[in-house]
Amino acid sequence: MxxxxxxxxxxxxxxxxxxxxxxxxxxxxxxxxxxxxDDRDHPYIDDYDAIRWEYIACTNEYDSEAGEEEIEALQERIESALDEFWEYTALEGGDGVFAREIYRYWQELEELLGEKIRLGRDV
Known part of the structure; x- marks a missing residue:
């Protein structure tokens, strides 16, 4: 590591x-x-910060023992983030460090949604 x-x-x-x-x-x-x-002027910095914090928040919120209402709220939050940063999937991380990180976080959120939330429940 x-x-x-x-x-x-x-x-x-x-x-x-x-x-x-x-x-x-x-x-x-x-x-x-x-x-x-100084990264403040980088064109992707705001999106990088936003998806990074969304990923951290969703990961911290995830609880396999949570009730249906909490799981649905988290599912909606993740789906919203995936929609918001969808355009970065076309780049597949090929436009520099921040594009690569945004794409990685997008994939991590998709995995959290798919493997842990949707597949962990009777959908």
Whole structure:
């Protein structure tokens, strides 16, 4: 597993990358890195941040023991995120670091929806 270049911790759910593809374990390490490039003007940064946080939130919300109402709300939330970032599937991550990460998160959300939510229930 990859380790954060700032704190050397294993990188997990809160993975953050910069436009050079350098991985950090959290926003704090990303913001505290020396000589890190300024990503604020990157054309995909807002979408990257949005889908990343949506993925983290949905992953944290998922509970296989949740009731029908909670599962349906999470399913709708994931489907909404998949719809919102659909255009990145055409790129298949081929337009730079952030496009690749958006596509990866899209696939992760699709997997969460398909394997854990839909297939885990009698649909």
């Amino acid at each position: 990859t380790k954060c270049i700032v704190c050397k911790k294993k990188i997990g759910l809160y993975l953050r990358v910069n436009n050079e593809g350098i991985a950090f374990c959290s926003d704090e390490c990303y913001e505290g890195a020396d000589n890190s490039p």
